[in-house]
Amino acid sequence: SKMPKNYQTLAADKKTQQWNKIPQAWRLPDEISHDANATNVMDIPRTCGLLNETECSITSDHDATALLGQLKAGVWTVEQVTVAFCKRAAIAQQLTNCLTEIFFDAAIERAKNLDREYHDAGSGGEMALPPLFGLPVSLKDSFRVRGYDTSTGLGCYVGEPAGENSALAALLIDLGAVLYCKTNLPQSIMTGDSDNNIFGRTLNPRNKFLTAGGSTGGEGALLALRGSILGVGTDIGGSIRVPSVCNGVYGFRPSVGLVPHGGVRDLNPPGTDGVRSTAGPMATSLRDCSLFLKSILQADTWKYDSTSISVPWIDLKPKNKLRIGVALNDGVYTPSPPVRRGLKQAVDLLRDNNDIEIVPVNLPDVKLHYQDFVSYMTLSGSDKKHYYEQFARTSEPVIPSLQATGFLSLPGTTLKGFFDLNARRAEAAKTYLELFRNNDLDVILMPPAPHTAVPLDSWSTITYTGLWNYLDYPAIVIPVDQVRDIDAADDLSNAKFGPDDEKLYSLYTGPEQYKGAPVCIQVVGYRHKDEALVKAAAVLDSIINKI
Structure with a gap:
């Protein structure tokens, strides 16, 4: 086999390739894209002049549910909508390096065919679209899409285009969707910062x-800038939820197997079956997370993926009264x-x-469960060799x-x-079923993390999310708010769970450094009761965000 290139050469080639795929007319003037003083770029897609009024309206004013209504009614062509999002994604890429x-x-091309x-079919009649x-x-980059790389930001996989679609990409195409880009993630797909040696860091x-969060940070930034209104990530410890927190978007981690996951590049050593990754939507509204789940569950997912779990969508009626368990912290x-x-x-609004x-x-034994979660994530111990070997092929650093x-x-x-881990997890499953049953809970409401987005490379723990993967x-x-001037830093004595807690707590220095950071909540349902969770979360969302 020919010697693999050095990662720096591969990265430079990729960057050139990306730049050449952005049409001249969609390129931002240098003074905008290289403005060193711009900390917040949220308004630039609207103000930069590259989007016309229609494109601005298509991408800014609708969630996916509303947009689908307009597409099916023929208000806009698929081509108009696709061009608008491609263009806005190109702008987002130039501002945050998210693609x-x-x-x-x-x-x-696909949009023209759909048109x-x-x-x-005759746009007048009631045609089945x-x-x-x-x-x-x-x-997210880890989903295989036929004809394109699935490098996951690793040099050793650059230049190996996928021969076929991942199960989800194939299903989405069959459901009528238009795929147009893949998004950035961390080297190893295991950290809270979407940074790698091939594509660089997403801002x-x-x-x-x-941080834009990880591991689905590219989606987070792209959605925040509305270069997409519906994206798909994967989550094995918080990889959908962490970037949703960092970017103030809705993110849903479904139960494992409900959304087809076959053909996703997973960097764990094959066969180490401890905690499984799950695929799910990131969106600008809760009803779009629901739309995604419903569209998937109503399709024959088993035909696409041998690991798929066929839970039907049953059009549950929302309950008249909800019992919400509130956990103020995770005890860690x-x-x-x-x-x-x-x-x-x-909680005040709900009350x-x-x-x-x-x-x-109170959430029982989170610290112990988290330790076991970490053991599951590093089962083989050869993970280290497994990763280092992949990095070494193109001499890339960690x-x-x-x-x-x-x-x-x-x-x-x-x-x-490994057997002991499994036995302890079976016990934990009983304990948490009792927590739900004894309190007759519909859902648990809690923070998604002990902090908001934090400075680069300092997101170090995923106890609040990883518990639910376990x-x-x-x-x-x-999303419910953002950091405000009233959010003063307070005394370290408030961190009541020991030295590690104090250290993490000290990251929050006050509203100056955290300007604009979104504040979010996490709503948790029972295993495989995903539809019930989505329905309950919609009720909470409507009360809290007055939707």
């Missing part, structure tokens, strides 16, 4: 000094002042509603955020150790 593979041309189908007809959908569009890390305020604000009953709960997790230095476990419970992140 990996760009296939705008193929997307526009022809629409036209031929597929559920996601003409909707542009962005995908947070609200504050470039804070103390939430920072803005996170506490956001949760309190939400004022006669149809909601609030039940305080990124800072991966070094900081310590994952690469953890010992593996024996087969007996137990495989569905969970949704809902």
